[in-house]
Amino acid sequence: MGDFDFSIVGGTDAFAVQNGAFTGLIVLEEFNDPIGGVENYDGSQGPWRGSASVIGTTSDSFSGPSAAYRENYDNRSRKWSYPGDGLDAYPTLGSATSEGSTISMAVRPRDNYVRLSFCHAPGHETDGYGCYWVTFDIDTYYDDLLVQRADEAGVTKTIGSTEVSIADGDWFIVAVTIDENGVGGHVVRLYRVDMSGGAGNGVRADLVDTLEVNDTTHRGRGIGFVHFGTGSWDALTLGLL
Structure with a gap:
C-alpha cells in the first residue's frame, strides 16, 4: 500500500488520501437545508456558486432527514464549487498511472434531468462551465445516461450516451471515477x-x-450539480455511496 498524505477518521465518515486521490467516503453536501436565494458567482456567499435560484428540500430523501428538491420547467438551475469555496474536500485528478477521485450522488429525476458536474476547470469560476455533466435524463419516451462536455453557455457536446430501462420515480446513484482509464478516461456508473x-x-x-468516455478538454477539481424539470437529489459524496 502506498504512503498516505493524510487521513481523517471521525464520527460516521472516514476518508484518506493515497497517492493524491481520496479513498473512503466523505459527504460533501447533505442537502438538509435550502441552497441559494442570493447571487454567488464569486464564492463569497458560501460554497455553492451560481444564480439566486433556490434549491428546496423534501423529507422523501435517500439519506438523512431531507434531500434537495426542485420543480421548475422555466429555468435550469446550476450550482458549482471550486477548491477554497468552503466544502470539506474536493476531488483529485488522476494521472496516466493512477485514477483520480470517485464522486457520487443519489438522484431521483421524475421528469427531465439531474446532472452531476465534475472537472470544473480554472478560468470558469464565475460562469460554471468548462466542465463535464453526467446527465441522468428521465422522459416519457426515453431514459438516458449521458456524459456531456460543457464548454461555455450554449456550447455543449454529448461525448457518451447509453439508453437505460428503469422504473421512473425510483432513487438511483450516479458515480464517476475521474481518470479511471488514464488521463481523460472517465468512467460513469x-x-x-x-x-x-x-x-x-x-x-x-x-x-x-x-459509460466510459475519453476527453481531456477540461482539467479541474471543481464540482457541482444541475437541474431542470422535477426531481430530487441527495448526498453529494467524495467516494462511492
Missing part, C-alpha cells in the same frame, strides 16, 4: 437503490450500466 428501509435509509444495490 449508474446503480439501483434499495429503499426498503424507508425514506432516509437508502442503500446502493446492483449496477445498472457503465
